[in-house]
Amino acid sequence: MSRQIRLAARPSGEIKDSDFELVEAPIPDPGVGEFVVEVTHLSIDPAMRGWMNAGRSYIAPVGVGEVMRAGGLGRVLKSRHDGFAEGDLVQGMFGVQEHALSGGAGVNKITPADGVSLPAYLGTLGMTGLTAYFGLLDVGRMEEGDTVLVSGAAGAVGTVVGQIAKIKGGRAVGVAGGAEKCRMLVEELGFDAAVDYKSDDFPAELRHQTSDHLDVFFDNVGGEVLNLGLTRLARGARVVICGAVSQYNNAGPMSGPSNYIMLLVARASMTGFLIFDYADRYAEALEEMSGWFAEGKLRSVEDTVQDDIAAFPKMLGRLFAGQNTGKLVLELTGAG
Amino acid sequence: MSRQIRLAARPSGEIKDSDFELVEAPIPDPGVGEFVVEVTHLSIDPAMRGWMNAGRSYIAPVGVGEVMRAGGLGRVLKSRHDGFAEGDLVQGMFGVQEHALSGGAGVNKITPADGVSLPAYLGTLGMTGLTAYFGLLDVGRMEEGDTVLVSGAAGAVGTVVGQIAKIKGGRAVGVAGGAEKCRMLVEELGFDAAVDYKSDDFPAELRHQTSDHLDVFFDNVGGEVLNLGLTRLARGARVVICGAVSQYNNAGPMSGPSNYIMLLVARASMTGFLIFDYADRYAEALEEMSGWFAEGKLRSVEDTVQDDIAAFPKMLGRLFAGQNTGKLVLELTGAG
Numbered sequence: 001m002s003r004q005i006r007l008a009a010r011p012s013g014e015i016k017d018s019d020f021e022l023v024e025a026p027i028p029d030p031g032v033g034e035f036v037v038e039v040t041h042l043s044i045d046p047a048m049r050g051w052m053n054a055g056r057s058y059i060a061p062v063g064v065g066e067v068m069r070a071g072g073l074g075r076v077l078k079s080r081h082d083g084f085a086e087g088d089l090v091q092g093m094f095g096v097q098e099h100a101l102s103g104g105a106g107v108n109k110i111t112p113a114d115g116v117s118l119p120a121y122l123g124t125l126g127m128t129g130l131t132a133y134f135g136l137l138d139v140g141r142m143e144e145g146d147t148v149l150v151s152g153a154a155g156a157v158g159t160v161v162g163q164i165a166k167i168k169g170g171r172a173v174g175v176a177g178g179a180e181k182c183r184m185l186v187e188e189l190g191f192d193a194a195v196d197y198k199s200d201d202f203p204a205e206l207r208h209q210t211s212d213h214l215d216v217f218f219d220n221v222g223g224e225v226l227n228l229g230l231t232r233l234a235r236g237a238r239v240v241i242c243g244a245v246s247q248y249n250n251a252g253p254m255s256g257p258s259n260y261i262m263l264l265v266a267r268a269s270m271t272g273f274l275i276f277d278y279a280d281r282y283a284e285a286l287e288e289m290s291g292w293f294a295e296g297k298l299r300s301v302e303d304t305v306q307d308d309i310a311a312f313p314k315m316l317g318r319l320f321a322g323q324n325t326g327k328l329v330l331e332l333t334g335a336g
Numbered sequence: 337m338s339r340q341i342r343l344a345a346r347p348s349g350e351i352k353d354s355d356f357e358l359v360e361a362p363i364p365d366p367g368v369g370e371f372v373v374e375v376t377h378l379s380i381d382p383a384m385r386g387w388m389n390a391g392r393s394y395i396a397p398v399g400v401g402e403v404m405r406a407g408g409l410g411r412v413l414k415s416r417h418d419g420f421a422e423g424d425l426v427q428g429m430f431g432v433q434e435h436a437l438s439g440g441a442g443v444n445k446i447t448p449a450d451g452v453s454l455p456a457y458l459g460t461l462g463m464t465g466l467t468a469y470f471g472l473l474d475v476g477r478m479e480e481g482d483t484v485l486v487s488g489a490a491g492a493v494g495t496v497v498g499q500i501a502k503i504k505g506g507r508a509v510g511v512a513g514g515a516e517k518c519r520m521l522v523e524e525l526g527f528d529a530a531v532d533y534k535s536d537d538f539p540a541e542l543r544h545q546t547s548d549h550l551d552v553f554f555d556n557v558g559g560e561v562l563n564l565g566l567t568r569l570a571r572g573a574r575v576v577i578c579g580a581v582s583q584y585n586n587a588g589p590m591s592g593p594s595n596y597i598m599l600l601v602a603r604a605s606m607t608g609f610l611i612f613d614y615a616d617r618y619a620e621a622l623e624e625m626s627g628w629f630a631e632g633k634l635r636s637v638e639d640t641v642q643d644d645i646a647a648f649p650k651m652l653g654r655l656f657a658g659q660n661t662g663k664l665v666l667e668l669t670g671a672g
Contacts, residue, residue: 056567058601227592231392241600256563256592264577264608265394272600 002027003334004097005312007062011052013251015320019052020068020313027077028101035079037090037100037107041304043071043122044315044328045156046220049248058274068096068312071127073110073118084109091121096312098332113290117302123327124160124300125289131242131275132160132218133285137168139273140216140240144169147212149229152220152245153194154181156327159301161218162191167297170216173209175225177322184325189299197225206232216240222247223255230259233266241272249320301326308334338363339670340433341648343398347388349587351656355388356404356649363413364437371415373426373436373443377640379407379458380651380664381492382556385584394610404432404648407463409446409454420445427457432648434668449626453638459663460496460636461625467578467611468496468554469621473504475609476552476576480505483548485565488556488581489530490517492663495637497554498527503633506552509545511561513658520661525635533561542568552576558583559591566595575599575606585656637662644670 001024008021030036051062051069062069072095076088081104084090092107094100110121123129135157136142148165152158153174162172162185174185174194182194193209195202206228213234219226222244230239247254263270278285292298303324305315315330337360344357366372387398387405398405408431412424417440420426428443430436446457459465471493472478484501488494489510498508498521510521510530518530529545531538542564549570555562558580566575583590599606614621628634639660641651651666 056601058603222597241597243600244597247597253594254597256594256596258589258592260592260596260606261558261577261580261583261590261608263606264579264610265392267394267607267609267613269605269607270596270599271603271605272597273603274600277603 001025002097002099003309004067004095005309007052007064007066007068009064010054010061014249015049015052015313015316017313022310025097027099030078030080030101032080033082034101034103035081035084036077037074037092037094037102038077039072039074039094039098039100040332041073041119041122042096042309042312042315042330042332043127044312044319044324044330045071046243046245046248046319048316049320058276069093070096071122072100073121074100089118091126096309098309098334113294116293117300117304119302119304119327119329119331120300122329123156123302124298125286125293127275128156128327129160129289130278130282130285132157132164133289134275134278134281135240135242135273136161136164136216136218138278139271140218140238142168142170142216146170146215147173147210147234148216148218149173149175149210149214149232150218150220151175151197151225151229152243153185153191154325155220155245156301156324157220157242158218159185159189159326160298163189163298165216166190166192167292171212175206175221175229181325189301203228213237218242219244221245222257227255227257227259230257230262233262233268235266235268237266237268239263239268239270241270245320302329303327304329304331306331306333308332337361338433338435339645340403340431341645343388343400343402343404345400346390350585351385351388351649351652353649358646363435366414366416366437368416370437370439371417371420372413373410373428373430373438374413375408375410375430375434375436376668377409377455377458378432378645378648378651378666378668379463380648380655380660380666381407382579382581382584382655384652385656394612405429406432407458408436409457410436425454427462432645434645434670449630452629453636453640455638455640455663455665455667456636458665459492459638460634461622461629463611464492464663465496465625466614466618466621468493468500469625470611470614470617471576471578471609472497472500472552472554474614475607476554476574478504478506478552482506482551483509483546483570484552484554485509485511485546485550485568486554486556487511487533487561487565488579489521489527490661491556491581492660493556493578494554495521495525495662496634499525499634501552502526502528503628507548511542511557511565517661525637539564549573554578555580557581558593563591563593563595566593566598569598569602569604571602571604573602573604575604577606577608581656638665639663640665640667642667642669644668646670
């Protein structure tokens with residue numbers, strides 16, 4: 001038998017354990033052109049909260065009663081598909097389940113390089129890294145010498161954004177929660193500065209660390225951090241909207257940035273993007289990032305928790321409480 | 337003697353009469369390289385409210401005790417400047433005063449074309465028209481076939497935006513306050529539809545009139561109209577932030593658009609701009625717009641009030657109450 005986590009109810013505000021249910025199902029049998037994956041790692045992402053809501057979004061919501069959507073890694077257990085053989089290491093949207101049936105759409109084979117941990121293929125060398133790369137360089141049009149502010153800087157995408165900003169010759173300023181995360185950003189990842197949004201003097205400190213104003217503001221969190229960052233825009237600045245993790249658990253509307261009119265004052269833009277639109281350029285980006293990785297310029301920061309699939313709701317709670325550093329990954333221990 | 341309106345106090349929230357004072361001063365005498373303008377028409381603009389506030393903006397605030405900033409038209413009364421002769425009709429930032437001393441910076445001579453009223457040179461064929469033109473075509477990158485939503489549609493900039501959208505082969509939908517303004521937009525200016533934001537079924541009506549979603553949203557008003565418009569964006573839509581007239585009189589912060597995250601869902605952008613940045617392209621735009629004007633494709637909608645300079649504060653109140661249709665101009669009767 002195989003276990004899976006299904007959406008039991010649409011949450012209002014904070015996620016409750018009862019919004020999910022753990023269900024046992026037979027391990028699926030592949031038909032012609034299909035294969036079965038034994039899932040080993042689950043990517044725990046802020047976007048998951050949005051997938052649980054009804055309403056217009058960029059992707060259909062997970063239906064109540066359906067297996068919860070998730071990206072992950074796994075090994076092909078049994079295959080009747082010409083492109084995938086038993087034992088292949090694969091990455092794809094396998095869902096929160098121990099075994100997934102796939103026809104191959106959106107699934108990539110992975111050949112781990114020396115010294116690269118498997119979770120890195122969900123993080124820095126996976127969708128997370130691609131999000132940072134295209135968000136900063138394409139949407140944000142970052143150039144050498146730019147000052148880049150990134151919020152959620154100690155999170156999965158944020159750690160990569162700041163490092164790429166440095167690689168590309170910019171000044172990287174991170175916003176994160178707590179002194180330890182801020183220390184890590186500067187001392188371990190090479191950010192020029194990190195500002196603690198939980199500190200009382202956050203507004204003054206942000207102003208101090210961005211005295212030359214911001215050319216790019218890569219926002220993962222929304223709320224007051226977004227609103228305050230808008231007051232620091234340089235002329236022609238680009239605000240990149242990647243997410244709004246501080247707002248996803250609101251039962252009511254999000255907090256809107258009252259300082260949006262600074263876009264006018266600064267002749268600036270605020271642009272949203274979705275990484276899926278860059279699919280035809282993933283390979284080019286991964287090649288460049290793998291190079292930086294091999295040269296030691298880009299580090300992967302992972303927060304891998306080994307636990308049972310039943311721990312999934314707790315892992316989501318951990319993410320929204322800001323308790324992770326870098327990419328949060330659930331490595332399944334009870335599979336098979 | 338000459339009369340002028342000076343800023344007496346920085347308003348908090350709504351403008352009060354006591355925020356201005358009427359002062360008499362001698363008519364200035366031009367030095368070498370200077371000329372004196374007898375001001376005949378004052379442009380009454382939403383941006384004036386921002387100029388009265390302290391704090392970071394795109395232009396220094398008007399100092400308390402200084403003549404209130406305003407664009408206007410006038411005739412050269414006396415000149416010691418080689419480029420301007422007595423009797424020349426001129427446009428510039430002359431301030432709220434009957435006579436202005438100028439060194440010529442930012443002043444343009446105007447040769448009225450047949451059938452064009454003088455106030456049109458403050459409106460459709462002046463800064464207002466230029467704002468509509470570059471905001472829609474350059475910032476908004478409007479293309480043939482696009483659906484364009486414009487808020488404040490019956491205002492100075494809005495009336496021009498909708499007409500240019502039609503000329504360029506788009507579908508123009510206006511948002512305005514009241515049935516009469518909406519009727520005027522459709523019947524007299526050729527908008528495809530106009531939605532009354534004061535009506536109870538405004539959200540449903542907006543949804544109905546934008547069932548194909550918005551490619552460009554030209555926002556002059558902010559607040560709830562902006563927020564609702566954000567839910568109607570097509571993929572890749574451009575939101576142009578031209579102003580936020582509904583919010584300028586707030587004593588506290590502006591209302592932030594809680595639906596800004598729709599920028600992410602729609603992979604859309606929101607961009608602020610200032611017309612001054614397009615100064616080197618004014619001539620090209622005015623030539624094209626004058627052509628449309630002569631062909632009868634573009635109409636100038638003016639709301640010209642003939643009154644004394646002392647009426648200026650009342651005129652601003654009229655603007656913020658949404659009582660004008662098209663360009664609000666104060667034609668001075670007491671000058672000279």
